[in-house]
Amino acid sequence: MQPVPAFRILLIDDHRLFNDGVKSLLxxxxxxxxxxxxxQASEVLSAIQRTNPDLILLDINLQGSNGIDLGKTILGHYPDLRVLILTMYSQPKLLDETRKAGLHGYLLKDATTHELLQVIREILGGNTYFDTNVADLSSTADNTFSDRFAQRLNLTFRELEIVSLIKEGLNNEQIAERIHLSIETVKTHRKNIYFKLDISKATDLVRFAIEHGL
Amino acid sequence: MQPVPAFRILLIDDHRLFNDGVKSLLxxxxxxxxxxxxxQASEVLSAIQRTNPDLILLDINLQGSNGIDLGKTILGHYPDLRVLILTMYSQPKLLDETRKAGLHGYLLKDATTHELLQVIREILGGNTYFDTNVADLSSTADNTFSDRFAQRLNLTFRELEIVSLIKEGLNNEQIAERIHLSIETVKTHRKNIYFKLDISKATDLVRFAIEHGL
DNA sequence: GTTCCCATACCGCTTTCGGGGTATTTTTCA
DNA sequence: TGAAAAATACCCCGAAAGCGGTATGGGAAC
Structure with a gap:
């Protein structure tokens, strides 16, 4: 019936409806x-043995474990498997963890069906895919994000440092202590950062920093 | 072709893949x-007018707005419409809100396809359905991401609303205007939120909100 | 039918932030 | 060797946030 054997895909997601929906699409x-x-995470390894998949679609948010760690475990047992993280979390940190875990892709659940199919075929073809909508970094991210943004937005290194510390939740005084500056200097930097990013308060900065993976 | 006209269903969910999957199933x-x-929430009313649905499947977690309020708005404009909330949040409080808003059902996304179809037909038949599997998750704090639920569960609906607005960058005054409260009340809510999340300032809150998908 | 939770609202007080400046010293690099 | 950019530092001032309370009405829960 099937002249060329189809690629086999295993779905791991505790949202059954999503799981069923993707199954129907695929x-x-x-x-x-x-x-x-x-x-459930606990059933994954036996399911792999039983169903012999080529590719695994893996949600991050699993009951009892997290998908990225699970993906790493899977690759430990089945190094030839391809693993695509499919998640609702648009977090550069998670994308980065995924990449570091050696998994093959990271796609947001608000991708279109067409995108999903493209990415699946890309990964089955031996490539990787890391959703560029997560952060503004290209799929060939070899340099640090900071450098790119430093250039793009004219933020100096000192300013980037301070952005990062503000994002971490430090106030001016704590930042001053941490990097051995006067509070007044920190305030000056902060003002300059706000001006350059065209924002007016710390919450805007935190959002900006997280969204851009700073 | 179709001897009996099929019921028309409109899907509202910003996770496109889920949306597409359910579409395929239905x-x-x-x-x-x-x-x-x-x-997007903003497109809902025009879409209803355009597509003339019998039933709306509505996610709670829409970018910016919340599905339950949106459902209420929809019923205000189209009282004969049936609305089923379809969500990943197993929160009794949300279920309750749904019921009180006069919506017709609440189903978890980890329902099976069969259950979904049953519930849809039940609701189209004039009944309501409120998922009995909605459990109090306060006892299950085990995995990496459960803090997302555990911590969030301590927040009341009003508080979640305010978290979201703070995350968007609004100050107390703007929040008060937006949801028609006294500034003092907003400040009270903010204090309670900080206490519950064990944080002390807006930047912490923004980080929390973004990291937890609020 | 009382107790607890939620949502509402206010007050006073202190600290921090944000916006407006100015100014000196390194560093960079053309 | 100069000019520009970056990093440092300070002042004032008003606005906002944060922190400590208290209080009340309405539901839900038990």
């Missing part, structure tokens, strides 16, 4: 088939 | 059809 594709669905 | 049913998909 099974519409002639070259892809869902070989199994898992709703 | 369109497999002869008596149901997805008449439209909406990814």
């Amino acid at each position: 099974n519409d594709q002639p070259d892809l088939m869902v070989c199994g669905q898992v709703f | 369109n497999d049913q002869p008596d149901l059809m997805v008449c439209g998909q909406v990814f």
Whole structure:
């Protein structure tokens, strides 16, 4: 019936409806088939053994564990498997962890179906894909984000340092202590940062910093 | 072609993949059809007018706004519409809010497809359905991401609303205007939020909100 | 039917932030 | 070797946030 065997995909997501929905979407594709669905982290390894998948779609938010660690575990046992993280979390930190864990992709759940299919085929073809919508960094991120943003937004290194500390929740006094400056200097830097980013308060800065992975 | 016209269903969920998945599931049913998909709260009313649905499947966690309020608004404009909340949040309080808002159902996203179809038909038949699996999660604090729920569960609905507005960058005055409260009340809520989350300032809150997808 | 929680609202007081400046010393680099 | 940019530092002042209270009405819960 199937002239070329389809790629086998295992879905791991404790949201059954999402799981079912993706299954339905994927099974519409002639070259892809869902070989199994898992709703709990504990069942993953046995399901892999049973269903022999080529690719695993893995949610981060699993009951009892987190998807990135689970992905790492899976690769430890089955190094040839491809693993794509599929998540609602648009967090550069998580994307970074995913990359560092050696997983093959990170896609947001608000991607379109078309994007999902593209990414799946990309990964099955041996490439990786890390959603650029998570942060403004290209898929070939070899240099630090800071450098890129420093240039783009004309933030100096000192300013970036202070952005980072503000993001961490330090106030002017704490920042001054931490990097051995006068509070007044910190305030000056802060003012300059606000001016350059065209914002007016710390909450804006935190949002900006997190959204841009600073 | 269709001897009996199918019920028309409008999907509102900013997770496109979930949206597409459910669409695919529903369109497999002869008596149901997805008449439209909406990814943003702002587009809902015009989409209803355009697509003339019988039932709306509504996520709670829409960017910026919240599904329950949106559902209430929808019923205000279209009282004959049926609205089913479809959410990942297993919170009795939210279920309760849904019921009080006069919406017709509350189903968890980890329901099975079969359950979803059953519930949809139940609601289209004039009944309501409120998921009995909605558990008090206060006891299950085990995995990495449970803090997202655990901590969030301590926040009341009003508090969550204010968290969201603070995250958006509004100050007390603006929040007070937006949701028609006294500034003093907003300050009180803010204090309570800080206490519950064990933080002390707005930047901490923004970080918390973003990291936890609020 | 009383107790607890939530949402509402106010007061006073202190600290921090944000916006307006100015100014000196390094560093960079053309 | 100069000019520009970066880093440092200070002043004033008003606005906002944060912290300590107290209080009341309405539901929900038990």
